[in-house]
Amino acid sequence: MKLRDVVIGANASIYYKLNFKKIKGVYYPRVEQDVLAAIAHAQQNGLTVTPKGGGSGLSGACTGGNDERIMISTLQMKEILSVSKDQGYIDVQPGITPDKINEFLTPMGLRFFVAPSSRDVATVGGVLSTDGGGNDTWINGTMRDNTIRVKMILYDGRSLTVDSKGVKSNDLGLEENLNKKGMTIHDVANSHGTLGFITELRLLIRPTVKEALMGGLTEFPDCNVLGKALQNMIEKKIKINYGEAITEAHPDVREDLKPPLHVIEFPVELESEVREIVDFRRLDSKELARMKDVRVKLPKRNPKVGIQVALFEDYGFYDTSLIKLQDGIDTINALLIEHGMTPFAKYGHGPSKWYSGDNSPTYGLILHSREIKPEGKQSQDVYDTVLAIVDICDELKVTPKPEHKWPFSDEVKKKRLEEIRAVIGRGFNPFLLSPECNDILGSMV
Amino acid sequence: MSYDKCVRCGSCLQFCPMFDATGEEQFSPRGKAYLLQVMDQIEDDKELAKEFRRLLFECSLCGRCEETCSSGVDLLKVWHEQRAKAIETHPEEFAYLEPLKDALANVKNIYGLAAEDRAIYWLDELEDDIPGLADRVYEKGKTTENIIFLGCLMSFRGSQIDVLRSLFQTLEKLEIDYLVMGAEENCCGHPLYLMGNEKGAQELREHNKKVIKAAGAKRVISCCPGCLIQLREHHNLEGVETLHHTQFFDRLLDETKKHDQKEEFSYHDPCELHRILKIKTEPRSLIRKMGIEFKEMDLSCCGGGGLLRMTDPNLSDKIIQLRVAREGVKNTTVITACPSCREQLLGQDLKTKDIVELLSETLDGGAN
Numbered sequence: 001m002k003l004r005d006v007v008i009g010a011n012a013s014i015y016y017k018l019n020f021k022k023i024k025g026v027y028y029p030r031v032e033q034d035v036l037a038a039i040a041h042a043q044q045n046g047l048t049v050t051p052k053g054g055g056s057g058l059s060g061a062c063t064g065g066n067d068e069r070i071m072i073s074t075l076q077m078k079e080i081l082s083v084s085k086d087q088g089y090i091d092v093q094p095g096i097t098p099d100k101i102n103e104f105l106t107p108m109g110l111r112f113f114v115a116p117s118s119r120d121v122a123t124v125g126g127v128l129s130t131d132g133g134g135n136d137t138w139i140n141g142t143m144r145d146n147t148i149r150v151k152m153i154l155y156d157g158r159s160l161t162v163d164s165k166g167v168k169s170n171d172l173g174l175e176e177n178l179n180k181k182g183m184t185i186h187d188v189a190n191s192h193g194t195l196g197f198i199t200e201l202r203l204l205i206r207p208t209v210k211e212a213l214m215g216g217l218t219e220f221p222d223c224n225v226l227g228k229a230l231q232n233m234i235e236k237k238i239k240i241n242y243g244e245a246i247t248e249a250h251p252d253v254r255e256d257l258k259p260p261l262h263v264i265e266f267p268v269e270l271e272s273e274v275r276e277i278v279d280f281r282r283l284d285s286k287e288l289a290r291m292k293d294v295r296v297k298l299p300k301r302n303p304k305v306g307i308q309v310a311l312f313e314d315y316g317f318y319d320t321s322l323i324k325l326q327d328g329i330d331t332i333n334a335l336l337i338e339h340g341m342t343p344f345a346k347y348g349h350g351p352s353k354w355y356s357g358d359n360s361p362t363y364g365l366i367l368h369s370r371e372i373k374p375e376g377k378q379s380q381d382v383y384d385t386v387l388a389i390v391d392i393c394d395e396l397k398v399t400p401k402p403e404h405k406w407p408f409s410d411e412v413k414k415k416r417l418e419e420i421r422a423v424i425g426r427g428f429n430p431f432l433l434s435p436e437c438n439d440i441l442g443s444m445v
Numbered sequence: 446m447s448y449d450k451c452v453r454c455g456s457c458l459q460f461c462p463m464f465d466a467t468g469e470e471q472f473s474p475r476g477k478a479y480l481l482q483v484m485d486q487i488e489d490d491k492e493l494a495k496e497f498r499r500l501l502f503e504c505s506l507c508g509r510c511e512e513t514c515s516s517g518v519d520l521l522k523v524w525h526e527q528r529a530k531a532i533e534t535h536p537e538e539f540a541y542l543e544p545l546k547d548a549l550a551n552v553k554n555i556y557g558l559a560a561e562d563r564a565i566y567w568l569d570e571l572e573d574d575i576p577g578l579a580d581r582v583y584e585k586g587k588t589t590e591n592i593i594f595l596g597c598l599m600s601f602r603g604s605q606i607d608v609l610r611s612l613f614q615t616l617e618k619l620e621i622d623y624l625v626m627g628a629e630e631n632c633c634g635h636p637l638y639l640m641g642n643e644k645g646a647q648e649l650r651e652h653n654k655k656v657i658k659a660a661g662a663k664r665v666i667s668c669c670p671g672c673l674i675q676l677r678e679h680h681n682l683e684g685v686e687t688l689h690h691t692q693f694f695d696r697l698l699d700e701t702k703k704h705d706q707k708e709e710f711s712y713h714d715p716c717e718l719h720r721i722l723k724i725k726t727e728p729r730s731l732i733r734k735m736g737i738e739f740k741e742m743d744l745s746c747c748g749g750g751g752l753l754r755m756t757d758p759n760l761s762d763k764i765i766q767l768r769v770a771r772e773g774v775k776n777t778t779v780i781t782a783c784p785s786c787r788e789q790l791l792g793q794d795l796k797t798k799d800i801v802e803l804l805s806e807t808l809d810g811g812a813n
Contacts, residue, residue, distance in 0.1 A: 003480065003496045006487055007471040010479035012453045017483060028468055054455050075458075076468045097459070121455035300515035302450045
């Protein structure tokens with residue numbers, strides 16, 4: 001074992017104490033041929049394959065669990081392959097970040113409109129694998145809405161091209177089988193590396209439209225009022241370009257903010273419509289930039305005493321649960337406290353959009369959560385808390401979303417992935433769909 | 446432990462020159478912090494532990510990771526502490542650093558040359574150009590308002606002679622009261638500090654402190670950001686101002702003649718100067734006062750810091766080569782303000798000038 005085999009476990013989730021001896025090879029391919037060689041090695045030696053992007057996700061999927069496996073990082077596959085301004089797409093390798101794509105596109109007056117707060121490190125391959133989004137998902141959609149097609153290598157070395165209509169492959173039998181199953185880009189989205197290794201993505205790009213925007217800040221007496229305001233915005237389909245709520249934040253990191261609050265940016269001409277819903281205070285560009293900066297840094301800042309952890313990344317509040325946002329948060333916080341956790345901060349995108357396991361869109365507030373790391377807790381205790389949160393989300397009709405729809409608790413998605421894996425093989429990241437998944441994750445906390 | 450605060454978000458990856466050059470996570474700040482977080486799982490493996498100790502020295506200590514970190518991990522402190530621990534517990538793995546340590550213990554410079562030769566090489570070279578320069582070398586009993594701390598590189602390396610000439614000529618032209626510490630100068634202790642050897646560094650500093658005090662200097666001026674870190678942060682020079690030469694000249698000169706610019710310039714800002722010492726304004730202000738147009742280079746490392754040239758010269762070379770290729774500076778003259786960065790740039794056959802060389806040219810006859 002070398003340090004490179006250990007350090008591949010570095011990721012932002014609470015699942016980082018890997019059994020390193022089970023990692024039988026680490027690869028940093030640059031081109032498809034390198035990927036094929038790595039996968040062939042795995043297949044010949046009966047090892048599973050775990051793809052890894054930037055490691056900024058919180059689901060633990062990029063750890064590969066406890067299988068004897070190889071790990072393939074996309075961090076060296078970060079090239080822009082081609083761009084078509086006329087047809088509105090960019091072809092990229094999977095390891096490039098949204099920030100790097102936009103650094104390239106900005107001088108052309110173009111943009112790729114997926115902006116997770118980790119866009120400086122999250123790779124587009126990883127963002128598709130979690131179907132991530134950002135503070136503008138409400139108007140620009142999630143990663144699947146912005147991905148035209150992907151090329152993938154399967155465990156047996158065959159390749160696929162998948163788009164919104166179906167699958168193409170040099171293996172016509174495989175193509176036919178997968179098309180019979182109705183496989184599309186929806187299946188690749190949020191598949192957490194369980195299908196294959198993405199080698200190339202064609203992403204939607206659009207011109208940056210210069211529009212006069214207005215920034216605003218609304219402080220709310222409680223989160224139920226905030227939730228109702230968000231529901232109102234959703235029902236009226238108001239074009240909110242940027243919407244971020246902070247429902248609570250520890251005094252060490254909230255600066256002078258007074259949550260619950262909602263920071264928005266929207267076209268100037270919609271001011272009266274927005275005012276009908278919220279009595280916001282206008283923010284000048286400097287104030288707005290500061291708010292955005294505070295928000296981006298919240299997932300990383302630590303309290304003066306202790307360390308923050310993300311037990312459970314996302315809560316998807318929608319419909320009834322959104323209107324009763326405060327009640328839901330109180331219930332979740334009570335559960336956290338009961339399990340010895342200290343709530344640290346909750347903040348997130350709203351109005352926003354996500355997809356359920358059956359690929360139907362849902363609209364609401366995606367609330368991220370952070371807790372102060374408990375001292376002396378056994379890892380299984382911590383993981384039991386996570387499982388308890390999943391249960392309570394079910395009761396509250398909140399989508400449990402540790403990283404944008406958690407496949408581990410989404411039975412519909414899991415079933416669908418199994419259907420496809422029955423055709424293409426089960427060599428990629430099998431731990432996520434195994435009955436032992438919970439035990440394995442619990443052991444890595 | 447501070448490294449426990451790392452949330453492993455990975456934001457540091459995009460800025461780390463080691464990760465950029467190697468493409469593998471173990472070289473990145475997140476990778477190293479992660480290894481510390483899981484050390485209890487791997488420390489029994491002697492080979493892994495040894496590999497980790499070596500890895501700690503594959504870093505230029507440029508500080509960009511700490512600057513980027515929103516989790517408040519004082520990464521530079523972590524790297525210093527871990528380096529010290531590595532050398533203390535496994536000195537046999539760092540035998541290649543022994544000659545440097547011996548040289549600093551015996552002759553108080555990094556080259557192992559005679560201590561009294563600190564003011565010999567450049568004096569021989571420059572005495573004809575700058576009459577009376579020998580009198581500017583400190584001896585017991587001499588006092589001055591400004592004392593010049595050259596550092597080892599500038600005292601001994603022929604590649605630095607143009608900078609020295611310009612420095613002294615500028616000081617003379619501006620009629621500054623100054624002395625050079627000369628043979629009475631010890632190494633500032635920075636190399637030992639980078640190894641985590643605080644005790645050895647302190648011994649060197651004590652002597653410097655006595656000389657600066659005896660000379661009655663109100664300020665110490667150095668062209669070397671590494672030396673300046675030591676002088677400012679670790680020498681405890683009470684009542685003595687410590688300045689980078691660009692700060693000194695920028696404060697002194699409200700305006701200058703305009704430089705007769707005939708070439709394209711880029712500016713490489715030394716990491717230790719802008720990121721660690723936070724000296725960002727004065728170098729640029731001075732360049733602008735001379736009316737020089739220049740292109741800002743990326744605020745990243747040249748690969749010359751953190752003892753990397755000794756611990757992994759190939760990696761050090763790769764870092765600067767990547768930058769040269771990426772930033773298109775082959776046809777420009779790279780302005781900088783650090784002798785160590787200068788060495789890195791010269792090593793790639795780049796044309797380079799210290800800011801004081803430009804100032805000297807300007808005072809000599811730049812356009813009005």
